[in-house]
Amino acid sequence: MGSTVIRNGTIVTADLTYEADLLIEGGRIAAIGKGLAGDETLDATGCYVMPGGIDPHTHLEMPFMGTHSTDDFGSGTRAALAGGTTMVVDFALPSPGQSLLDALKVWHNKSGQAACDYSYHMAITWWDRQVFDEMEAVVRDHGITTFKHFMAYKGALMVNDDELFASFRRCAELGAIPMVHAENGDVVAELQAKLLAEGNTGPEAHAYSRPSSVEGEATNRAIMIADMAGVPLYVVHVSCEEAHEAIRRAKMNGKRVWGEPLIQHLILDEGEYAHPDWDHAARRVMSPPFRDKKHQDSLWAGLASGTLSVVATDHCAFTTEQKRNGVGDFTKIPNGTGGLEDRMPLLWTHGVNTGRITMNEFVAVTSTNSAKILGCYPKKGAILVGADADIVVWDPQKEKAITASMQASAIDYNVFEGQRVKGLPRYVLSRGHVSLRDGALDAHEGHGAFVARESQGPVNRALSSWKALTAPRPVERSGIPASGV
Amino acid sequence: MGSTVIRNGTIVTADLTYEADLLIEGGRIAAIGKGLAGDETLDATGCYVMPGGIDPHTHLEMPFMGTHSTDDFGSGTRAALAGGTTMVVDFALPSPGQSLLDALKVWHNKSGQAACDYSYHMAITWWDRQVFDEMEAVVRDHGITTFKHFMAYKGALMVNDDELFASFRRCAELGAIPMVHAENGDVVAELQAKLLAEGNTGPEAHAYSRPSSVEGEATNRAIMIADMAGVPLYVVHVSCEEAHEAIRRAKMNGKRVWGEPLIQHLILDEGEYAHPDWDHAARRVMSPPFRDKKHQDSLWAGLASGTLSVVATDHCAFTTEQKRNGVGDFTKIPNGTGGLEDRMPLLWTHGVNTGRITMNEFVAVTSTNSAKILGCYPKKGAILVGADADIVVWDPQKEKAITASMQASAIDYNVFEGQRVKGLPRYVLSRGHVSLRDGALDAHEGHGAFVARESQGPVNRALSSWKALTAPRPVERSGIPASGV
Amino acid sequence: MGSTVIRNGTIVTADLTYEADLLIEGGRIAAIGKGLAGDETLDATGCYVMPGGIDPHTHLEMPFMGTHSTDDFGSGTRAALAGGTTMVVDFALPSPGQSLLDALKVWHNKSGQAACDYSYHMAITWWDRQVFDEMEAVVRDHGITTFKHFMAYKGALMVNDDELFASFRRCAELGAIPMVHAENGDVVAELQAKLLAEGNTGPEAHAYSRPSSVEGEATNRAIMIADMAGVPLYVVHVSCEEAHEAIRRAKMNGKRVWGEPLIQHLILDEGEYAHPDWDHAARRVMSPPFRDKKHQDSLWAGLASGTLSVVATDHCAFTTEQKRNGVGDFTKIPNGTGGLEDRMPLLWTHGVNTGRITMNEFVAVTSTNSAKILGCYPKKGAILVGADADIVVWDPQKEKAITASMQASAIDYNVFEGQRVKGLPRYVLSRGHVSLRDGALDAHEGHGAFVARESQGPVNRALSSWKALTAPRPVERSGIPASGV
Amino acid sequence: MGSTVIRNGTIVTADLTYEADLLIEGGRIAAIGKGLAGDETLDATGCYVMPGGIDPHTHLEMPFMGTHSTDDFGSGTRAALAGGTTMVVDFALPSPGQSLLDALKVWHNKSGQAACDYSYHMAITWWDRQVFDEMEAVVRDHGITTFKHFMAYKGALMVNDDELFASFRRCAELGAIPMVHAENGDVVAELQAKLLAEGNTGPEAHAYSRPSSVEGEATNRAIMIADMAGVPLYVVHVSCEEAHEAIRRAKMNGKRVWGEPLIQHLILDEGEYAHPDWDHAARRVMSPPFRDKKHQDSLWAGLASGTLSVVATDHCAFTTEQKRNGVGDFTKIPNGTGGLEDRMPLLWTHGVNTGRITMNEFVAVTSTNSAKILGCYPKKGAILVGADADIVVWDPQKEKAITASMQASAIDYNVFEGQRVKGLPRYVLSRGHVSLRDGALDAHEGHGAFVARESQGPVNRALSSWKALTAPRPVERSGIPASGV
Numbered sequence A, B, C, D: 001m002g003s004t005v006i007r008n009g010t011i012v013t014a015d016l017t018y019e020a021d022l023l024i025e026g027g028r029i030a031a032i033g034k035g036l037a038g039d040e041t042l043d044a045t046g047c048y049v050m051p052g053g054i055d056p057h058t059h060l061e062m063p064f065m066g067t068h069s070t071d072d073f074g075s076g077t078r079a080a081l082a083g084g085t086t087m088v089v090d091f092a093l094p095s096p097g098q099s100l101l102d103a104l105k106v107w108h109n110k111s112g113q114a115a116c117d118y119s120y121h122m123a124i125t126w127w128d129r130q131v132f133d134e135m136e137a138v139v140r141d142h143g144i145t146t147f148k149h150f151m152a153y154k155g156a157l158m159v160n161d162d163e164l165f166a167s168f169r170r171c172a173e174l175g176a177i178p179m180v181h182a183e184n185g186d187v188v189a190e191l192q193a194k195l196l197a198e199g200n201t202g203p204e205a206h207a208y209s210r211p212s213s214v215e216g217e218a219t220n221r222a223i224m225i226a227d228m229a230g231v232p233l234y235v236v237h238v239s240c241e242e243a244h245e246a247i248r249r250a251k252m253n254g255k256r257v258w259g260e261p262l263i264q265h266l267i268l269d270e271g272e273y274a275h276p277d278w279d280h281a282a283r284r285v286m287s288p289p290f291r292d293k294k295h296q297d298s299l300w301a302g303l304a305s306g307t308l309s310v311v312a313t314d315h316c317a318f319t320t321e322q323k324r325n326g327v328g329d330f331t332k333i334p335n336g337t338g339g340l341e342d343r344m345p346l347l348w349t350h351g352v353n354t355g356r357i358t359m360n361e362f363v364a365v366t367s368t369n370s371a372k373i374l375g376c377y378p379k380k381g382a383i384l385v386g387a388d389a390d391i392v393v394w395d396p397q398k399e400k401a402i403t404a405s406m407q408a409s410a411i412d413y414n415v416f417e418g419q420r421v422k423g424l425p426r427y428v429l430s431r432g433h434v435s436l437r438d439g440a441l442d443a444h445e446g447h448g449a450f451v452a453r454e455s456q457g458p459v460n461r462a463l464s465s466w467k468a469l470t471a472p473r474p475v476e477r478s479g480i481p482a483s484g485v
Ligand SMILES: [Zn+2]
Pocket: A181, A236, A237, A287, A288
């Protein structure tokens, strides 16, 4: 690969906006400045040159009820690149009883198809001494520094409060970060049973079974447990004001919590489930479900004010065929929607074009903040000399209507069908390779590489110091017991 | 028993303050007016004539680790009467697997000693079809309309979220009210183990193991579950801002929740556990533990503003001897303190004398609100013709220093030792019987009667209507599935 | 007037629901019990017998821009009685420079027409030594114990922060209660000018000029000033979450604040101003304007939880003709809507019938709480022997559609036109006089009497004690200045 | 000036921590990398190399009651450099009626003495057309893009709400940022008079006259006015939870507000005013006054969570002699304390060493965030090639006790006297000049240069877009008025 220069663009990072060219050599940024030259020149006139997007939350080829989510590391990363995203972080999901290291091998096998870089979070789906021990190897030997916990999916992935506490404490020791899918699984299961018994079997009942207060409660609980364990917390797919309120309340008490809204929850609302077409509604079944406008306003305010940190997709794409598994019983509809290709154009359109967030905030929440929190900054998420050349050249004038017929994803529909976006990638580079060029993908299966990440980030270390300083200490007593009143 | 007249006093109720005499016949208030006459006359000159106190939360002769709390229905109700309280509500605690109705018999046996009236809450300490069925009999046949749930005491009394949900729904059906002891039992157990392992074995570690955030979390969770189950909730011993905040947040969303602070948490703070004398600290071990001043301010504000509803004691008195069971291991110190005799004088001194609450609010939170919430108003908690003559004639000038050496309780110390109070009962009448007369008790074992209570109170009924009106409904669809995008 | 008995009804008060008959003699309740007899018998079978409504906020025959609000004490009190309200509290409004006592005379002249009882609040529209002095006479000689302050209407009624502070302190000394119309008048004036300049001249611009945040700010400010002055505060027409939040925040810190939502804000929303018909929109112009649903939910939750205390109307009725004064300039549309006749049926329909509030809470917020806060309980707002026989016999099965064509109010429209209500008065008694009988008014001009009220209520006294106890005290110092570092 | 290299240090920025050398040429950073060489070498072994501190809030040689604050641009900037601060932003204060441009000249005359770089905020102390017009020149011609407004100091600097609104709107038009000193000046004046009248004349009464609720109220009000005017807001010296709460509440609704706590409020508490030595207390008189620990915790949490943005000093140093002007009348004690030399060591000691904030957050709040918000990033506040070489080489092992006897400030005491700090500058460079070398100052009067700043920052632009998008629009109507009901 020769050198590449991106010319005449305006560089936009999480902190800065300035005019400069970029020189790329060996897959990295080699120089930033005016008048640079290289073997190939990409014209960025009228464009913003930004760090490629990082989607911190995807489920590619995720096993589910004997099948898998349809977008695998091949089609999923193609969709990512098509929309300006150059790195995804997927979830390695051990089965109950399965070794974490075995699960990791399974995921490494799948990810061979990836056309852009990727990393994994490791899920803690069960608990015993083996898991405790393997967590160290996962962090130290594999550079996987984030552990996901499901507070829902009772009887499957769900872990209880004592397991959460034990795993969170282990994360604290290892300088790792626990993540939670925060919904009260006991209550969801009870509501599902009650709804089915009452004849609420359609996809709208999926939303009825997972009200925002159920998410808010679990978020609040996970925050308390993380605080007791002395570790920062990352809350995935924050969809509602109640969860966001719990996060704000934690922060106002000095706790360290990050919240991740999804592009779906920012744009779509619960009205989708009232659609008379069953397929329409079922395709939008995901957990948490879409919420009403009040919640959307809350999420947008969180992005602007910094109480929420990153925007993800939870991309987990099932075909209409797969969704129909749940006809007559909403609990059998596979949970998940797509979004990898659309995340950045939608956020730009609804966020930057309206003035709800600045361009710099756009870069922060689509890329830089993920890299910082997850421990791979400035290799990723940065326009700095030495950083990986994961870059998107963004054309703010380019427009389209989103449609399944043109998407890279392998499924047969798109939950944003028909929405117009303004602001789309002109070029997308993955470690220097021009993977998208004016709408045409040139994505190579296997081009993507695994990104090992750093543990013991500054927030972990600071919090550990503070917890050590304020730890309980025994009261000095002379005789025990001593009399007195 | 002949008639009694209380003369020349000022009647103070939850809403009114006015001068009138009271005529008592047959254990009830027969007339309220000026210039009444009867067989016996009690002079209330300079005094306030108020409904006798109701303590909604006691544990008399409660079984614990092979022994029992030392104050039984005899000494406990004597202590109550000595301090102006004329009714206590105790907790019937079935062992795991024990029939609710059997537990009720056990409690009825103990309460034969009572010198003032009493009722019970029934605890739900396990869950299956039998419990579900017996709850109906408990409510309908026995007039016990409140069900207590422990979210702490893991491995003993604790019930899980699915059991809470099931029991709360059952309460909703029966028009009963669920109550919770709100602390996250999983986390408490983990913290206890961690503290012991670190050498934190003293009574102060009891407080370390139950931080306010652990209480706040459980309160928040119980509120959510009650809301999902469609039933009001009563949170016992609210000791901290976090729990109070959860209650306020619920109310601000239209939820129906009552909070009960204890007199101990209003007056005493966590500094007690730092006392160099082990006995001093151990005697104050209760759950939740005492908190710092910030929390006290929150509780007082709650009483004045109505976000907290009643003041109780959780009276559960163990001797120093019993407390010493936990030397070397704080988890073995029996949990509980006394307070029955001191609740009203302390609340008057710190509340009414300072202006933090009005006299009417004093009556509300010590008596009337409990009667209303628990379903025995205006038989109890009222100065109305026809109401039981449970009356306290309160002398606002009478003073003393609290001391164990003079108390009615059977234990050997008092956690309020040395505190001065101003405002004490001159007379206390239990269904017309003058049980306290200028400091001298005339309390008869067995005088007390069981008070059956009403279910389906107005708040239960209103909430059920609202929940029915807003219940989830299926979306109408023509064909399922139907195509569409 | 002979005696009257109300038979076979269910008495509903702010605390209690029970079956009893009422005997009325000499305009007062003479007996409550079973099987009572009197000269006249009113059948209350199937009905609730409740204290007559008290509307704490009306403007009858209020001077405005050279005209007056069209409903005067005659038609206004007829409307009140027609809807179950038996007492109104109007605002005496001195002109700038006018003696408070002179204004009082003017109001007494107008109120001669009243068909039900009434009282006044006194407005403080200017400030100097004379006002300071006359406030004492107003309280002590006239039994007017509440003083209204306008934080809006710049250049007319508005007073500034230093005047608020001075007047609030005077209230504290007198044991009186300050009230505020809370909107930032400076900002409203600026927004009005800006909107007119931009061509926003229609009635919808009235709403644009008074956003909820402008009300929230002023509420927050008034609360702080009252706290500094050491006096409780009554906030009229709380219409939005921001104002309600400020009140809740105050209460959570132990401050004493009452909030009064209007029936209009509970039922109607801002969509009314978008109506294509100018008259429709202009008729709904009032301050604060109608808000969106989020605010309505907040107000309803406040009524259920007690953070809001009473429901009023701010009845200030202008004809369409008068409203048209503001064609082409929304600032000239007279502010005000009607509601006196509809307040109770609407609150019952939307509150009690849905389960949002209980029947007892209905009585509290329509009647009893006003009487308590304003200092005329239990003369008013109570079903007690000796209380004034201001009574409504409420038929929960009676239905109608609201229509201007049938109303007692003198104006030509009704902002609730077409709304169906279920729950209406069968009889309404004003001091024993049957003023409404099955829909037929028998209201006598001049029957209404002025109600003098009590100052130094229990909340005022408690707060004064607390403020004295916690007042700033000088630090003891030996020499001043003394050296040191 | 030849080239300088800083060798063997660890570079710490607001985002990143990494090992590299720095090459400085011509007062700017010329290169960042390993193994750099230059004319002079500074050894940074064991040190952190950070952007020099920016103090966004100082008052050097500020006129006051016929005298001036004692630290002028000479001694003040020497103190700054001694503590690692390389830029100060002072306040140009026009007298009422004085041209803004004239005031600017006065300030430029004073600042000739500066030994480090500086900028100004312009105060709006009065309002008319001239001020409106000159604001444009101030922004466009002079690069002063921030306008300060005093909501306190009634009769002197205070402006009213209508003036705030007008000035804030002007800021919106100009892409400038309004700042507020937020205390309710009317209420402070009333409380001052009341306290003096009651004999509260000592310095502690200064604190009594400015309670936290008075600051919270004004903060809340300024936020509302800025929102109505459509402009971001910067709140100086946020000292208390109430003000912080108002800021958080604004952010949670998507508003753009920055809060600036002072190092004094983070470290010192109200107990200082109870000191028996008058001088001790008077030296600590500043507005807002010190608060209790609850408020300190709130401020620290704000720094960690990002709801507060920068740490300043409000350095305004008066000698003991000057303070004694207020003997017998606390309102005559000049308001202000020092802190320029101590801000960074204290924040490091209490923040980084304890783990309350990370090193990167330390850089953000002491330097980078100010540069971004105020419009001079990355010229200032950055370690980037091309940035000004304003650099501090920080030795985390260096310790001292703070003492007036060793300070650069010209006054005779230090409010932090005796406090131990760990973490101090080894070298401080101002545009490449080594101004501090191992504790020895080499600060040249006049070396400092004025920094012009950029208006129309990204947050201003985004907010303007959003406000335009959501601006009120007239309702379309056919005929006005049209009939209808
Ligand atoms: Zn999930």
